[in-house]
Amino acid sequence: MKKTLINHESGELIEARVMSSITIDCVIFGFEAGSLEILLVKHGQGIRKGEWGLPGGWIKEQEGLDEAAHRLLRELTGLDNIYLEQLKAFGEPDRFPVGRVITIGYNALIKREDYNVKAGFTASEAKWYKINEIPDLIYDHNEILEYSLKRLRRRVRKAPIGFNLLPEKFTLLQLMQLYEEILGVEMDKPNFRRKILRMKLLVDLNEKQKDVSHRAAKLYRFDDNIYKRLTEKGFSFEF
Amino acid sequence: MKKTLINHESGELIEARVMSSITIDCVIFGFEAGSLEILLVKHGQGIRKGEWGLPGGWIKEQEGLDEAAHRLLRELTGLDNIYLEQLKAFGEPDRFPVGRVITIGYNALIKREDYNVKAGFTASEAKWYKINEIPDLIYDHNEILEYSLKRLRRRVRKAPIGFNLLPEKFTLLQLMQLYEEILGVEMDKPNFRRKILRMKLLVDLNEKQKDVSHRAAKLYRFDDNIYKRLTEKGFSFEF
DNA sequence: CCAAAAGTGTTGTCGATACACCCATGT
DNA sequence: ACATGGGTGTATCGACAACACTTTTGG
Numbered sequence: 001m002k003k004t005l006i007n008h009e010s011g012e013l014i015e016a017r018v019m020s021s022i023t024i025d026c027v028i029f030g031f032e033a034g035s036l037e038i039l040l041v042k043h044g045q046g047i048r049k050g051e052w053g054l055p056g057g058w059i060k061e062q063e064g065l066d067e068a069a070h071r072l073l074r075e076l077t078g079l080d081n082i083y084l085e086q087l088k089a090f091g092e093p094d095r096f097p098v099g100r101v102i103t104i105g106y107n108a109l110i111k112r113e114d115y116n117v118k119a120g121f122t123a124s125e126a127k128w129y130k131i132n133e134i135p136d137l138i139y140d141h142n143e144i145l146e147y148s149l150k151r152l153r154r155r156v157r158k159a160p161i162g163f164n165l166l167p168e169k170f171t172l173l174q175l176m177q178l179y180e181e182i183l184g185v186e187m188d189k190p191n192f193r194r195k196i197l198r199m200k201l202l203v204d205l206n207e208k209q210k211d212v213s214h215r216a217a218k219l220y221r222f223d224d225n226i227y228k229r230l231t232e233k234g235f236s237f238e239f
Numbered sequence: 240m241k242k243t244l245i246n247h248e249s250g251e252l253i254e255a256r257v258m259s260s261i262t263i264d265c266v267i268f269g270f271e272a273g274s275l276e277i278l279l280v281k282h283g284q285g286i287r288k289g290e291w292g293l294p295g296g297w298i299k300e301q302e303g304l305d306e307a308a309h310r311l312l313r314e315l316t317g318l319d320n321i322y323l324e325q326l327k328a329f330g331e332p333d334r335f336p337v338g339r340v341i342t343i344g345y346n347a348l349i350k351r352e353d354y355n356v357k358a359g360f361t362a363s364e365a366k367w368y369k370i371n372e373i374p375d376l377i378y379d380h381n382e383i384l385e386y387s388l389k390r391l392r393r394r395v396r397k398a399p400i401g402f403n404l405l406p407e408k409f410t411l412l413q414l415m416q417l418y419e420e421i422l423g424v425e426m427d428k429p430n431f432r433r434k435i436l437r438m439k440l441l442v443d444l445n446e447k448q449k450d451v452s453h454r455a456a457k458l459y460r461f462d463d464n465i466y467k468r469l470t471e472k473g474f475s476f477e478f
Numbered sequence: 479c480c481a482a483a484a485g486t487g488t489t490g491t492c493g494a495t496a497c498a499c500c501c502a503t504g505t
Numbered sequence: 506a507c508a509t510g511g512g513t514g515t516a517t518c519g520a521c522a523a524c525a526c527t528t529t530t531g532g
Binding site for chain 3: 410411412428429432433451452453454455456457
């Protein structure tokens, strides 16, 4: 099946062989000023023009699923090497108004410091929404989002993926506040410190914050290789 | 797209509108004589005729995904009300030899006591394989199976789903052996007893085993309503 | 009596929690 | 001086692992 598509990077119209009846939708998470946020786009066509939805698109005929999701994210955010995780397929027969379309949901975690709004993005808009200020979305996107959030909350406790939402260098308090925000709980600072440090998962950068109006905190970095080494030894991340 | 399909229940050929390029594949788990097993079917057509694979099929145009999976399971095993859980979509461009087909994987847990081999099953065969005696499978089915097993091992520790593999009435030792087999670990009987009983999740049936050549054990039953009530109170199943 | 599994008791260790308290830095 | 967050110390409690032990039943 040939479709006319928009290349979000260049803005030009292209024709491509894509799979009919299957799409990808991404829930893109960011963490800014203590709030967990999601990137939504305004739909530029069809009956529900002007309403907000999850960014997504078609899968090319010669493209794997993760590959397609990475491409869509790159087109939208300009970012490569994004942490990406497939959720599952959503396929109620009536989820899409015109014809039967199954969509595959993805969770993406990005570092807001790296992100820039893509300039000529589809003549539509893209905007960050706080997690508890999400509007009504098109199709079944609210349902996908709900599932996505549940999954994020579960995953963030069992695997060190939260770091993908923080800057490269971060303080322990920032990390704790990220967990508090995602999980919706309050934590005890001293206990959190000890717990995460005991894991020996973080690299102490021997650097400190600057220009803060209180005692400067140490900066840490997450190292995936250390995590892998620990995992092989039987270590299991738990929060 | 119209396809000629076989109705596994009646054996007759039917024409049905199905979605092209999307299938469902099920990993069906059973527990028998202390071993975790998977139900495989021998493929009756195509280049890889005679090789084993996961049972699966097409999705009808007016059918949801879970609904389709339930139908396929019913056609194959004659069972309804099976515990079913979607895994994810598998869609490498070259996973299927003729054309691009994406498949959605499912995990199914069934009680072997209820299961009967379906008589006229597609003129092909269906057979239970022990988890560590799985042959080479068609397409990417080994990969799907591997993912499925990982998921089962994770899920069984975090949610009370193991009961779906046991008879309605079971002893604590049976339950423990189920966990030992799925997780591949040895457990301490006294400690396991206390842990599971402390959860107050099981109903003591005030019945005992019969015709066993040792002290008869109490029989228990899992009650989903009790679990729901506990969950609402903040209880979280953990093994 | 023995074998085999059911079931109870006891003890030591470790991590989670709660909370008191001191330290450093900018205004 | 004081507000703000950084960071340490400590006592309590409960879960869990290890393992010794008693009980019941059939052969």
